[in-house]
Amino acid sequence: MNPAAKERLSKVKAIYFDLDDTLCGYWDASKKGLREAFELNPIPGVSTDDAIAAWGGAFQGFSRDLKKIPDLYDAYLTSGEPTRTHQMRLTLEGLGQPSDEFAARLSQAYMERRDANLKLFPDAISVLDTLSQRFKIGLITNGPADIQNQEIDTTGIRNYLHAIFIEGEQRVGKPEKIVFDxxxxxxxxxxxxxxxxxxxxxxDILPAIDFGWATVWTHRATDVPPSSKTGKPEPIPTEGPLPDLIVNHLSEILPYLEL
Ligand SMILES: [Mg+2]
Incomplete structure (x- = not known):
């Protein structure tokens, strides 16, 4: 670690975590949830793998456009349901089998099975236990208010959190400066x-660097969305600003904070 990064980490008094794929395996739960939802509610003549691939295709265009459609983004901030169901509608349309009723049933099954599969990373609780003895801990997470609160409760981390900032509740999300302020x-x-x-x-990382915070990038091989074309996590850039530390596991942070 370079001396400037070491110096920055030595000044830390409070720590904010992101939630999805930082403390818990969201994409892993998403992939398992999709598989179980399509197995429980098969699309006639379509394999589960093809259904998941169609969902991934619908997700790419849709997540790119979400903030450009004001009514949809507004609804999304409060509840994950309208956008989740819309995306299932697009998936069924893409497979030539449009149905509002089936889309709603698949959407509900996906949400339930994803939540049932959502797990904290194995070292998350011990890291939160250790860090919370010396630092104030908070959460800054993007996503709908209902789903993010559901995830906080499913994972059982609420008691560790001194402050919680959810995009859906703030009506604005990362990487906007106001959220970090x-x-x-x-x-x-x-x-x-x-x-x-x-x-x-x-x-998480580039805006925080920009606003003068210390940063740790959790970079896991499993951090791959179902819509990924490469099957690989986001590459580490070879130029531009980089975080103070890049880790594969949360517990790797502790020695750098002298714990
Ligand atoms: Mg995340």
Missing amino acids: RAAAAMECDPEGLLMVGNSLHH
């Missing part, structure tokens, strides 16, 4: 006292 104010910390730990270079 509000999070800093909640910890009564200057930027140099804050550490952001996250899996997304674009949403």
